[in-house]
Amino acid sequence: MTNSNRTSPPAYLLKLLEDTTGKETVSWHMPDCGLSPAFRFSVMLEDKNKVFVKAATDETTAYWLRNEYLALSTLRGKFMPNIIAWIDIPDIHPVLITQDLSDAYWPASHQGVTWRKGDFELLLDAVQMLSSIEAPPDLPAMKNWGTGIWPSIAENPCPFLQLGLCSEAWFKRSIDALILAESKTDVTGNFLVHGDIRSDNICIEGSQVIFVDWSHAGRGNKHHDLGNLLPTLHLEGGPAPYLVMPEGGVVAASGAAALTQRLLADQSMPEWLKKVFIKLIAIDLEWASQCLGIDLPDEIK
Structure with a gap:
């Protein structure tokens, strides 16, 4: 990661994202949303594309995130964000990477x-x-x-x-x-x-x-x-x-x-x-x- 914006991610999450995408990250921005303790970041990659990263932090948020992935991966409707990657491996809480919507209109x-x-x-x-x-x-x-x-x-x-x-x-x-x-x-x-x-x-x-x-x-x-x-x-x-x-x-x-x-x-x-x-x-x-x-x-x- 060459620099950060507003906050830096946990080291494990930085490595997971860069290994998964094959790209370095330029900036990590915590969006103005979300009430659960899950990590949420809008991330700029080195090719100037953005992704949204949501990572579970405990067993409860892990259950919720797996349920979210089940819905998004099964249905893939126009009213849903597109999935980019799903990471669910032993000893690490799951991570969902989806299309970044920070440039959309948020009421x-x-x-x-x-x-x-x-x-x-x-x-x-x-x-x-x-x-x-x-x-x-x-x-x-x-x-x-x-x-x-x-x-x-x-x-x-x-x-x-x-x-x-x-x-x-x-x-x-x-x-x-x-x-x-x-x-x-x-x-x-x-x-x-x-x-x-x-x-x-x-x-x-x-x-x-x-x-x-x-x-x-x-x-x-x-x-x-x-x-x-x-x-x-x-x-x-x-x-x-x-x-x-x-x-x-x-x-x-x-x-x-x-x-x-x-x-x-x-x-x-x-x-x-x-x-x-x-x-x-x-x-x-x-x-x-x-x-x-x-x-x-x-x-x-």
Whole structure:
């Protein structure tokens, strides 16, 4: 490696990449993405071509990376990054080398999220295409939870009511409908599920949407990715979920319950994230109300 940019890779990873490509590396840049402890680098090679390197750092990230490689190597869709090399040898955590997408448009960064005109339409079309594909049988199957969350909230509604999302009267009128809708949740199926579609796992190259980080890919319900995406997308300026999925009452009810459970259980959650969760729950509750034919929540802040 002739020089470095921002950070230097571990020595073993430098050697692996240069041995695999047969080229020296010029620079290693850590992109503004990723939440797991896996290594991520955008690397410039001596021939001025770039590659993206993702390396596992423990057994958990190794499992995720092998799952990501399984999805990318089996399907190779237009909405996936191209694989350049896969390294999985004894005594070293696996390494995935793919096409570098740092020059594509990334709507999300640590500075915020900026969607351009027409991006939402491209994204929703891409999600629909992804979700219509039959998943490879070796991908892990999604499984339903054994018990619902709304019944436990109903037993002790005070913490939920203190979030200021609705009045006690609205809760009493609506809880049976929410419980019933959540009970119909079924995430199982044989369709491709990305499992973590959000703005920081999306880039756009020309008119092609590309989804990255396929660590949680699996087989499941064809509406799973879209249902999980819509509330956050609406928070970022996208369409109201009901306009895209008017039949999504079950998804909305279960989504609101899951977010509520996480919010109330995590006492260490920072205040800014709590506010985001409350906004997302409000979006889900409004969406559920529109789909299930119940009154809109009456005290959403």
